[in-house]
Amino acid sequence: MKNIKYLLSGLLAIGAANLNAQEVEPTTEVEMSADRPGASTGTGIVGKYKFQWETGFGYERNNIDHAGEHTYTLNTSLFRFGLSENAELRLGVDAQYSKANGESYGGLCPLSVGTKVKLFDGYKALPKIGLLCNLTIPSGKTEYYCNYVAPQVYLLFDNDITDKFSIGYNVGAEWDGESANPNTFFALCLGFSFTDKFGAFVENYGYFNTESKPVWLTEFGVSYQVAPRVQLDLAGDLNLKEPGKNYAVSFGVAWLIN
DSSP states (O other): HHHHHHHHHHHHHHHHHHHHHHHHHHOOOOOOOOSSSSSSOOSOOOTTTTTEEEEEEEEEOSSSTTTTTHHHEEEEEEEEEETTTTTTEEEEEEEEEEEETTEEEEEEEEEEEEEEEEEEEOOOTEEEEEEEEEEEEEEEEEEGGGGEEEEEEEEEEEOSSSSSSSEEEEEEEEOOSSSSOOEEEEEEEEEEEESSSEEEEEEEEEEOOOOOEHHHHHHHHEEEEEEEEEEEEEEEEEEEEEEHHHHHHEEEEEEOOO
């Protein structure tokens, strides 16, 4: 009986100690760094050994370059894993369904692998700087297949103007896996935080090369952090010159799994 009393007393003491420890331990806030929505990419890195899944759905109408093309993104997934405080690994894959010129097809798009590295944390007026490198691997449905490994390289910049307002801009080169001539990519994004959870952005981005006319699009969007590790987003793209012929809408979620 004495042994049982000693055991119960010990368990009660351990439980009380744990409760006290829980009371005095500060709660640590979870910081998310989502790369969606938007065509531009921020300099933020997923935390060390953290895993994040960003996924979404979308629709695009393109009646400029491809007459009557409708593209439904059934799922776009980006998996991010933090290698360190300054670098992450990235894996991306999309599933699409397309209709154009009376034909329809669907399936997986080519797989992409890459990394994002933080180069500079910023100082006063100097921006934060990052480097994003991707490789698109020949894979997926025949209609989406690329014949060669296609690299993409981007320099990323962020300026925090105030606690609420920020400017981000990217410049980079993208190969499509078919031509040796890359597209030059440029994006300028203005972001505003209404609260710690609710934000909005507007950005202008485009592609141009020596073989075709430039394509410029404007995107508007909002994001809302519904939980410490979950963020929802809604966005729309417009070609302001011909908005009825080229536009897109998307909805998605970013989930910091651990």
